Amino acid sequence: MEPVDETITGTVAAARKPRVRDAEATKTRILEAAKREFAKNGLGGSRVDVIADKARANKRMIYHYFESKEGLFQTILENAYVDIRTAEQKLNLDHLAPKEALERLVRFTWDYYIKNPEFITLVNSENLHRAKHLKKSEVVKVYSRKFVSMVTTILDRGVAAGVFRAGVDPVQLNITIAAIGYYYLTNRFTGSIVFERDLMAKEALEERLRFNIDTIMRLVAP
Amino acid sequence: MEPVDETITGTVAAARKPRVRDAEATKTRILEAAKREFAKNGLGGSRVDVIADKARANKRMIYHYFESKEGLFQTILENAYVDIRTAEQKLNLDHLAPKEALERLVRFTWDYYIKNPEFITLVNSENLHRAKHLKKSEVVKVYSRKFVSMVTTILDRGVAAGVFRAGVDPVQLNITIAAIGYYYLTNRFTGSIVFERDLMAKEALEERLRFNIDTIMRLVAP
DNA sequence: GTAAAAAGTAACCAGTTAGTGCATTAGCGA
DNA sequence: TCGCTAATGCACTAACTGGTTACTTTTTAC
Incomplete structure (x- = not known):
């Protein structure tokens, strides 16, 4: 019943780190997911929600780190x-x-x-x-x-x-x-x-x- | 108060023709406007309403002639x-x-x-x-x-x-x-x-x- | 240990967007 | 001139979409 390894960070290779929160890692995951999405659908065709999902991050984080969809694209x-x-x-x-x-x-x-x-x-x-x-x-x-x-x-x-x-x-x-x-x-x-x-x-x-x-x-x- | 030359068809060079309805012309206008829009914004970035507006046609016509946004793009x-x-x-x-x-x-x-x-x-x-x-x-x-x-x-x-x-x-x-x-x-x-x-x-x-x-x-x- | 800062979440909003149902009207053939 | 068909218009919707608000939880500096 107590919190186990695999918590918020998701399923892949998250078990090792005791540090559940990792700004840098989240940022990287967003960047990676966004790169794939933008490449696949273009800026207009990509959906912020989908990027957040695939990055196993909350949509709010995208706006926290990159200000806007276009800011993310620019990065x-x-x-x-x-x-x-x-x-x-x-x-x-x-x-x-x-x-x-x-x-x-x-x-x-x-x-x-x-x-x-x-x-x-x-x-x-x-x-x-x-x-x-x-x-x-x-x-x-x-x-x-x-x-x-x-x-x-x-x-x-x-x-x-x-x-x-x-x-x-x-x-x-x-x-x-x-x-x-x-x-x-x-x-x-x-x-x-x-x-x-x-x-x-x-x-x-x-x-x-x-x-x-x-x-x-x-x-x-x- | 009675209907004048310049009615539904719009403002540009519509005064001449007494024929207010012209399927072929409407179709052509949609095609032209859509070509410009798609070229400018891509398929995903283009808006059907904008295309209809620029074609001086009703959006309904696009679906009437081309079935869908993608059908229009394909044409x-x-x-x-x-x-x-x-x-x-x-x-x-x-x-x-x-x-x-x-x-x-x-x-x-x-x-x-x-x-x-x-x-x-x-x-x-x-x-x-x-x-x-x-x-x-x-x-x-x-x-x-x-x-x-x-x-x-x-x-x-x-x-x-x-x-x-x-x-x-x-x-x-x-x-x-x-x-x-x-x-x-x-x-x-x-x-x-x-x-x-x-x-x-x-x-x-x-x-x-x-x-x-x-x-x-x-x-x-x- | 504790409080402030950082990281993260979920629900929500206002504006769009592709697509439709249905009423209306013009033009054409008889 | 009548009636049918194709062309057109308008209002509407269900799903989406970028972005935000308000809140909780973890980490860190002291």
Whole structure:
């Protein structure tokens, strides 16, 4: 009759901690659940009640920590950008040969989209709202600058080594690297119908990655 | 005190027609208004009442003609695909030299996205819903086949003429042509923040189109 | 040990939202 | 001109939705 392990926190792995209340953990659970929901339904299509449920938290907590549904969305979006940019920086491409570095970046971008499908949907959702949440974020800008300069460096090194042609705009290249992966994946559902093939089959994904690497390499070739 | 010209149909250019009831016209107005709304807010974010208002029609009419909000969305999506595919067919690329034909297609795709921004947003919205509306459409599949075969023909002709390399998958090429334009435009809001430049400025658009044509040409070059 | 602060809960509210039932009216064919 | 059918309008609802109020329980600082 006395209170047992498994109380308010729910059912999963809550037995260990004697600390029933854990602000940080609750916050994280909300963030995780919200990321999934927003990615699945967009900002407008997501329901605060559902997010609270899936986070095994009370709806009031969402408003306590994030002020509003949009505040929550903004946090998640910001995190998503910081996450991908951080992962990119960890690639450490500077000590690789230019061609290898570029191929590695194309491969990374593709793999990241595959492993983090929410990223794409969150970005789509944000663009539907004309980037009004991202506009408020200063962190994202700082991280983005680092990212652009990373590609610029690779490109410069390649030109110096004579393996890339000169005059390729790093921003256009960046956009193109993202585009050829992003478009394929975000439109995989309509694409599979239009082209009458399963674009998400293992071989199809491998083929697309090969094609994308090829596309970028030909683009910068001298 | 008697009924005047401008009655139920609203205020704009309704004075001419003595026929107050016009099923076809009402239907068209609903379609137009809905296209705009869905493109602006997505399926979930759009409001049936708003669509009815903007169409200067009664909400009841939407349900009369299209059964449900989703039925309306499906019709609009289907129309959007038929429209772009029809426009593509009208390009008549078969009598052009292969390189010119391909460039013309890249240019057309870009221009079409620019002039019909709703197309992109509708497709995005449909992919968020895992293409459940498009799946039901048979027309789209027929039109799509014609489209793929168009690119296949150009590619084959180019290979025969020795101006394109062999072995390029027409579907991958198709996807890439769409991708490099689509991604740039659909993510123009977050993109303008990340890259700290106005991606929609006139010169920026021109530069991107040039870059895209270059990308595709290098991709198929022998 | 205790009191204040932090974390958490449940019930509730006011405004929306997709969808309907039903009455009304215009136009068309005979 | 009559009557039928398609087009239209209005009022309504049941379920939802973001957000809040008022309250309880746990943790922590002293």
